[in-house]
Amino acid sequence: MARVIATSEDQSVSLEHIPYPDGAAAPATQFNARKGRPTVAGIGKDNGVWLLNTRQRTWEWLPTETPVIAAAAVDNTAGHIVVVGADGTVSVYTQGNTEPLSTTAPLLPKTLANPELAGNVQLTVDGERAYLNAPEEGVVYEIDYADSARIARILTLSAQPVHLVETGR
Helix, strand or coil, X not given: CEEXXXXXXXXXXXXXXXXXXXXXXXXXXXXXXCCCCCEEEEXXXXXXXXXXXXXXXXXXXXXXXXXXXXXXXXXXXXXXXXXXXXXXXXXXXXXXXCCCCEECCCCCHHHHHCHHHHCCCCEEECCCCEEEEECCCCEEEEEECCCCCEEEEEEECCCCCCCCCCCCC
16 A cells, blocks of 8 residues: 655656555545645545655554544644544644544534535635535535634535635635
8 A cells, every 4th residue: 555646857757655654554535735735634444534744755644533524734833634524523633643632513414414415525724724615504614723623704605515615815
């Protein structure tokens, strides 16, 4: 089991295999991170998230209390990782710590109850906030992950927010 990092220099591309640690369970899927940052979070098969530091070429396993449906590495100085559990809660971790700093109440009960929409839950992070869509609820949550996972805003939409894309900067 390994993942590949592609780098490009002078119009040539090189591929490097980054093997998982010995004894690692299933490989990560659905990698997500703050744009332009070197640490990415990948959803594991068991309760947890794989963190890949692309600069150091190292893996770290972060066990979680519940199965994970979305995760993103912020890769800021605090090393925040935002994780959405299968129960609809949002937990904030820091690299190297297996206990969450904070966890919200379940935010997605209607979405997770609808099998057609449960797979459309998306999470994106920037330098200050996380954004989580809740299609069946018709909202996007803006979460201040550095402030005890505080819900900073709830953006109510007239249509189901099935796709979530960050724009601007």
